[in-house]
Amino acid sequence: MKSFLTKLFPGKDPVLVFNGFILYYFLADFLMRVQLQELPTLSVKPYLTVNLSKKTIIKFLNLRSFFTFFNLLPIFIFLPFVFISIAPISGSLSAMAYTLIVLSLAIFNNFLILYIKRKAGSNGFIILFGVAAMLILAALDYFNIISISHISGLLFSYISHHPLWSLIFILLPVSIVGINSKYLRNNLYLEEISKKEVAKVSTDYPFLNRFGHTGRLVALELKLILRHKRSKSALTMSFLFVLYGLLFYKKQLIDKNSFGSLLFAAIFMTGIFQIVYGQFMYAWQSSHFDGLLTSPVTAKDFLRAKFLMFTLAATLVTMVTFFYGFISWKLILLHLCVYLYNIGFGTVIVLYFACYNRKRLDLTKAASFNWQGVGASQWLLGIPLLLMPFLIYLPFGIYDLPFWGIISIGLFGLITLAMREIWLNLLTRLFIKQRYKIAEGFREH
Amino acid sequence: MLIEIKNLKKIYNQKTVVDIPSLSINEGELIGLVGNNGAGKTTLFRLFLDLIRADEGVVLSKGNDVSKDDNWKSYTGSYLDEGFLIDYLTPEEYFQFIAEINNISQSTLVERIKPFKEIFNDEVLNKGKYIRDLSKGNKNKVGIAAAMLIQPELLILDEPFANLDPTTQIRLKKLISEIKARDVTIIISSHDLNHVTEVCDRIILLEKGIVIKDSEKTEGTLKELENYFTV
Numbered sequence: 001m002k003s004f005l006t007k008l009f010p011g012k013d014p015v016l017v018f019n020g021f022i023l024y025y026f027l028a029d030f031l032m033r034v035q036l037q038e039l040p041t042l043s044v045k046p047y048l049t050v051n052l053s054k055k056t057i058i059k060f061l062n063l064r065s066f067f068t069f070f071n072l073l074p075i076f077i078f079l080p081f082v083f084i085s086i087a088p089i090s091g092s093l094s095a096m097a098y099t100l101i102v103l104s105l106a107i108f109n110n111f112l113i114l115y116i117k118r119k120a121g122s123n124g125f126i127i128l129f130g131v132a133a134m135l136i137l138a139a140l141d142y143f144n145i146i147s148i149s150h151i152s153g154l155l156f157s158y159i160s161h162h163p164l165w166s167l168i169f170i171l172l173p174v175s176i177v178g179i180n181s182k183y184l185r186n187n188l189y190l191e192e193i194s195k196k197e198v199a200k201v202s203t204d205y206p207f208l209n210r211f212g213h214t215g216r217l218v219a220l221e222l223k224l225i226l227r228h229k230r231s232k233s234a235l236t237m238s239f240l241f242v243l244y245g246l247l248f249y250k251k252q253l254i255d256k257n258s259f260g261s262l263l264f265a266a267i268f269m270t271g272i273f274q275i276v277y278g279q280f281m282y283a284w285q286s287s288h289f290d291g292l293l294t295s296p297v298t299a300k301d302f303l304r305a306k307f308l309m310f311t312l313a314a315t316l317v318t319m320v321t322f323f324y325g326f327i328s329w330k331l332i333l334l335h336l337c338v339y340l341y342n343i344g345f346g347t348v349i350v351l352y353f354a355c356y357n358r359k360r361l362d363l364t365k366a367a368s369f370n371w372q373g374v375g376a377s378q379w380l381l382g383i384p385l386l387l388m389p390f391l392i393y394l395p396f397g398i399y400d401l402p403f404w405g406i407i408s409i410g411l412f413g414l415i416t417l418a419m420r421e422i423w424l425n426l427l428t429r430l431f432i433k434q435r436y437k438i439a440e441g442f443r444e445h
Numbered sequence: 446m447l448i449e450i451k452n453l454k455k456i457y458n459q460k461t462v463v464d465i466p467s468l469s470i471n472e473g474e475l476i477g478l479v480g481n482n483g484a485g486k487t488t489l490f491r492l493f494l495d496l497i498r499a500d501e502g503v504v505l506s507k508g509n510d511v512s513k514d515d516n517w518k519s520y521t522g523s524y525l526d527e528g529f530l531i532d533y534l535t536p537e538e539y540f541q542f543i544a545e546i547n548n549i550s551q552s553t554l555v556e557r558i559k560p561f562k563e564i565f566n567d568e569v570l571n572k573g574k575y576i577r578d579l580s581k582g583n584k585n586k587v588g589i590a591a592a593m594l595i596q597p598e599l600l601i602l603d604e605p606f607a608n609l610d611p612t613t614q615i616r617l618k619k620l621i622s623e624i625k626a627r628d629v630t631i632i633i634s635s636h637d638l639n640h641v642t643e644v645c646d647r648i649i650l651l652e653k654g655i656v657i658k659d660s661e662k663t664e665g666t667l668k669e670l671e672n673y674f675t676v
Contacts, residue, residue: 199573202538216545220531227533227575291529294494296518297546363533364577436498443528 015089018081019156020149025074026105027137027148033070033113058184062177065114066107074106090160097163098156100170107173115180118187213297217305218312224284228363231277231284238273238313242320245269245331254328257402263389266334269321271342271385273313274350279381281306281354283361286442293439300428303351307420310347314339333403337410338389344417346385351427353381355434358441447472447599447630448493452502455488455654463488463654465502470632472598475625477645477662478634479670485654486634487525490603493632494523506599519547522597524588524605532577536569536587539576540594547595554594560623561590564616582608589617593624600624602633606640618644638674642667 047057079099087095140146159166205222208215225231248265268275277284285292292302318339324331389409396405416423448470455463463485470476478486491497492504495511503510506517523529531539544554558570568583576587585608592600605621606614621644625631635641641648648666650658650673658673660666 200535200575200578201573202535202541213546216542220534220542223538224533288528288531290494290496290525291531293496294518294521294523294529295543295546296515298515436496439496 015085016153016157018085019160020153022078022102022105022156023148023152025077026109029070029074029106030109030113033109034116037068037070037110037113037117054185058181061184062111062181065110068110071106071110074102078102086160091163094160094163097159097166100166101156101159104169104173108176111173111176111180115176115183118180118183211308213301214305214308217297217302218309221284221305221309224363225277230361230363234276235273237276238317239320241269241272242317245321245324249324249327249331254330257330259330259334259402259406260390260393260397262331262334263338263393263406264386266331266338267342267386267389270314270318270335270339271346273317274310274342274346275382275385277313278310278347278350278354280361281350281357282438283357283359283442284363286360287363289439289442293435299431299435300424303424303427303431306351306354307347307424310350311343314343314346334406337406337413340410340413340417341389342413344413344415344420345388348416348423348427349385350381352430355427355430355438358438360442360444362445446470447507449505449508450502451505453492453499453504454501455485455492455497456500461654463492465489465654465656468649468656468659470630472630473625473628474630475621475644475646476630476632477641477648478632478651479636479638479641479648480634480651481674483653484651486651487603488654489651490523490525490601490632490634493601494521494525517599520598521601522592522595522599523601524585524592525601525603527584527588529591530576530584530588532584533575535573535575536579537571539587540591543591543594549595557594557596558590560620561586561593564590564613564620566613580608582610582613585609586613593620596627596629598629600629600631602631604635605633606635606637614640638667638670642670 047060079102082095082098082102086098137148141148203223205215205219208219208222211218225235245265249262253261282289318335321335322332324335392409392412393405396402396408446469448468450465450468452467453463453465454461462483478489480486488497492499493506493511495504495517499512503512505511506521509516511517531542534542540554540558541551543549544551549557564586565583569579569586572579576584579587585605589602589605592602605617609617618640621631621633633641633645642662646662648658648660648662648670649656650670
């Protein structure tokens with residue numbers, strides 16, 4: 001980490017950079033937790049009726065919430081640096097002070113999130129509000145109005161000289177744990193802890209009706225995506241990944257037309273939904289797969305709906321990515337070519353692998369860090385999908401014909417798109433052959 | 446003859462779970478399938494509905510092999526378990542979906558839902574709930590209604606009386622009799638011998654995958670079955 005900081009901020013003292021970074025981290029940590037950390041409430045149900053005092057149950061709930069990835073992360077990020085770089089300079093006492101503060105802040109965040117989530121249920125506005133607050137802070141920081149890194153820097157330099165003051169930080173976790181426990185003690189009834197129910201309404205997507213049975217199946221799947229946490233987070237991720245290019249697209253690369261280096265990001269951004277959602281394909285519907293098989297929906301219509309859905313999703317995401325046109329028009333061309341590849345060839349690959357995926361997905365389970373239903377076939381999927389465009393591009397790249405390279409990718413996509421009916425027939429045959437095995441796998445809990 | 450079974454065998458891990466050399470079911474019959482857990486009732490239903498592959502033999506529906514020809518889906522209504530329900534939909538949306546894929550118009554759907562009002566008992570429709578949030582019994586009702594909605598020629602229900610309250614059980618029996626009057630072939634399974642002997646005309650008793658009794662219902666059937674199940 002020290003060498004990393006020196007590289008990232010050359011000419012600056014890594015310890016100062018580190019000091020400035022700590023508060024930032026916990027701000028980001030807070031936002032991540034809002035989005036991803038789950039409440040450990042439902043697991044309490046079996047204990048409420050047995051002979052345990054409420055106090056014990058609350059202790060159990062509090063203790064359980066420690067076991068999350070987010071509490072481990074700061075330990076891995078900060079503590080090595082504290083012991084390697086800070087301890088020798090400022091002494092072991094200030095290293096202990098750092099450790100204490102880092103742990104206090106982590107625990108504070110942990111319980112603050114739980115408290116907020118318990119109070120508000122899963123209210124999306126909190127996340128929006130948090131992101132907005134974060135952006136405002138970052139902007140204020142950027143324009144030097146107030147500086148978090150400055151405050152953080154000042155604070156930690158002071159602590160490193162007066163380590164005993166760090167003891168004050170213990171008040172943070174202690175008070176929030178107290179507030180949380182009190183809230184729980186007053187509200188330890190299942191119906192109150194668990195989320196408040198909102199009346200569900202029936203929806204209809206008239207736009208999709210014009211596609212007949214296929215459109216109806218797409219509408220069905222759209223509801224599936226929007227009404228389950230796990231699939232919804234796949235969707236959110238697709239839109240967040242649109243920003244991925246900002247990391248990858250460097251000015252020199254674009255000026256030199258080195259599309260080979262941009263290709264990966266482009267495929268990922270325009271095809272992300274296919275990859276993230278498609279990797280669990282048909283398993284999303286595992287809980288009602290028997291119902292689908294006995295319904296008069298033909299295998300062909302079923303698969304046609306998948307094609308339509310992927311095409312719609314890729315089109316939407318690609319249209320969003322056109323804002324990269326502000327950086328360079330070349331990126332629009334690149335995205336367009338890769339988009340054609342994704343809907344032409346990528347969809348076929350995804351649906352092919354889907355026929356070999358027999359792991360049931362239980363969509364009622366948590367969304368994040370849930371590896372249920374993950375198997376080898378999911379990872380295999382990415383290889384041909386991401387490799388193919390590189391293979392097409394390679395000869396053109398070698399002979400320095402970058403534009404021909406990406407246009408070939410687009411052309412390849414267009415040809416495979418034109419062959420869709422052929423793919424559809426092949427996949428239908430495969431699906432019908434595999435249907436018993438898929439259904440059997442999905443029936444296993 | 447609507448359904449014909451020839452040399453049907455299903456084997457799981459070297460254990461034969463269904464073994465029926467021959468069985469035929471005629472139009473308009475109301476058949477009750479009984480047997481203890483593990484007798485092969487659900488497996489047989491799944492074979493009827495082509496949800497599992499038969500290791501030997503065929504199930505013919507109107508003369509066509511159900512595993513080769515999809516035609517049976519247009520006239521067969523079925524509800525075996527919650528795996529048939531699209532549980533993230535509201536019941537209204539689910540009925541709508543079933544109606545659409547079966548090319549049933551909106552107005553016909555409204556008409557066909559009416560007879561279920563009594564069974565639903567105001568606990569299913571317009572409650573602002575997804576199917577997954579309904580109780581087991583109410584899920585069961587949604588599944589049965591969806592299976593009947595398409596006015597099938599063949600209706601297959603696995604344990605339709607399970608999880609229903611007594612009033613609903615009686616209403617359901619009435620509904621089944623009404624449907625039977627339209628010459629629909631109905632196959633139901635149940636653990637409750639009273640229900641089966643009350644509504645069905647023909648009783649098939651399964652044990653370890655083998656048909657050990659297949660006869661028209663008579664006065665003495667209930668007694669006979671009770672004797673069989675008393676160990």
